[in-house]
Amino acid sequence: MDKDNSDLDLVKYKVWQIISLIPKGKVTTYAAIARLAGMPNRARWIGYLLRQLPKETRLPWHRVINASGRIAISNPDGRSIQQERLKGEGVSLRKQRIDFDKYGWKPEGFF
DNA sequence: CAAGGGGCTGTCA
């Protein structure tokens, strides 16, 4: 399968860890995660990783949104799932958008 | 090796 362990394969786990730290009821962006993982311009790749997650993952991927405050997922099903979960955590959308000032996650141990 | 397509972003209106 994959014999060469690239940096990305390692960073992948770091990314998962970071996402697992997002508190319930809070959200963050792909870019923020990429930054915390030490790869500032890999935001899109983060999205790719989340897309590959198994349906039954316990990772709170639904707490990750794009910089515009919107749900970035294109697939209608996953999209509604994310919306439902956020709603269930008390994160409300204002005009299909999430207010970072209210729900934005401010990581405290990373700087 | 080239091209196309993403759960993306910062910048500049």
Added chain:
DNA sequence: TTGACAGCCCCTT
């Protein structure tokens, strides 16, 4: 962050 756009990066064809 309101909206459009040119970058950027990884994966699959």
